[in-house]
Amino acid sequence: MENILWQHIQHLKNSVPLIHNITNYVVMNNTANALLAAGASPIMAHAQSEIEDMVTICQALVVNIGTLDEYWSMSMINAAKKANELGKPWILDPVGAGATSYRNEIIAKLLELKPTIIRANASEIMALAKVSNLPTKGVDSTAKSNEAIEAAKLLTKEFASVVCISGETDIILGKDQKLSLKNGNALMAKVTGLGCSASAITAAFAAIIEDKFEATSAAMALMGVCGEIAAKNSAGPGSLQLNLLDKLYNITENEFITHLKIGE
Numbered sequence: 425m426e427n428i429l430w431q432h433i434q435h436l437k438n439s440v441p442l443i444h445n446i447t448n449y450v451v452m453n454n455t456a457n458a459l460l461a462a463g464a465s466p467i468m469a470h471a472q473s474e475i476e477d478m479v480t481i482c483q484a485l486v487v488n489i490g491t492l493d494e495y496w497s498m499s500m501i502n503a504a505k506k507a508n509e510l511g512k513p514w515i516l517d518p519v520g521a522g523a524t525s526y527r528n529e530i531i532a533k534l535l536e537l538k539p540t541i542i543r544a545n546a547s548e549i550m551a552l553a554k555v556s557n558l559p560t561k562g563v564d565s566t567a568k569s570n571e572a573i574e575a576a577k578l579l580t581k582e583f584a585s586v587v588c589i590s591g592e593t594d595i596i597l598g599k600d601q602k603l604s605l606k607n608g609n610a611l612m613a614k615v616t617g618l619g620c621s622a623s624a625i626t627a628a629f630a631a632i633i634e635d636k637f638e639a640t641s642a643a644m645a646l647m648g649v650c651g652e653i654a655a656k657n658s659a660g661p662g663s664l665q666l667n668l669l670d671k672l673y674n675i676t677e678n679e680f681i682t683h684l685k686i687g688e
């Protein structure tokens with residue numbers, strides 16, 4: 425598995441797919457930089473007049489509801505419909521799922537359009553599957569990844585081909601597949617939007633890899649290993665953000681293979 429994932433990482437750097445992001449104001453800049461560093465080409469666009477043309481020229485789409493509003497939600501729905509029509513992969517990042525009824529209403533509409541991949545933290549995954557009575561604290565998770573496995577399984581059956589629960593352990597679930605990745609560092613949760621970057625990088629791999637379970641695994645492995653190495657050389661969240669970009673750009677095969685921790 426390690427070698428296949430490394431080949432996918434090389435493949436991304438050689439392919440430079442164009443990734444359309446409808447994402448939140450908070451993370452636009454770090455997400456674009458993370459995509460560039462990993463080897464993709466980002467474009468952030470949400471105007472309704474161009475949304476369908478943009479989906480048409482891009483190889484994958486990210487729908488991230490972080491700073492949702494009434495105008496953007498229409499752009500998201502139209503973009504997802506166009507991606508489905510063209511058979512292009514699209515990734516849903518349901519930031520803050522469960523926090524408000526408006527968010528839940530838009531998420532329900534997006535789920536009906538069957539995202540190719542869902543990437544979210546454990547609280548959000550449980551909110552999506554409506555199996556949780558836990559209060560959400562907004563965009564940060566209050567639960568552990570393994571508490572959301574049943575919820576994620578429901579989502580793979582009902583809506584998405586692949587679901588990733590991120591956190592201390594990242595768990596990737598396909599229809600009959602499961603992979604746990606135990607990389608990363610707790611400091612990663614102190615930089616805003618690294619989950620959003622993980623979702624965008626997942627879109628980049630989905631653009632070039634037919635098998636979406638492997639694409640999601642490659643993305644989360646790359647983020648986890650790079651974040652872990654970067655955190656060791658960082659005094660705090662500020663330098664982690666910069667060091668992570670550098671590591672996404674210059675990670676070597678040896679670093680990747682020796683650090684990767686695949687669980688059961």
Ligand SMILES: Nc1ncnc2c1ncn2[C@@H]1O[C@H](COP(=O)(O)OP(=O)(O)OP(=O)(O)O)[C@@H](O)[C@H]1O
Nearest residue numbers: 545590591592608609610612616617618619620647
């Ligand atoms: N405690 C932790 N230990 C190791 N890695 C972590 C930890 N928490 C988060 N990560 C890593 O940080 C990245 C982002 O995941 P996280 O679950 O924090 O996303 P998120 O909650 O959606 O973040 P955001 O909404 O700020 O984008 C993933 O690569 C994940 O593996």
Ligand SMILES: Cc1ncsc1CCO
Nearest residue numbers: 448450490491519563617
């Ligand atoms: C802090 C925050 N608020 C809305 S989106 C976002 C970025 C992390 O998801």
Ligand SMILES: [Mg+2]
Nearest residue numbers: 519545619620
């Ligand atoms: Mg998030």
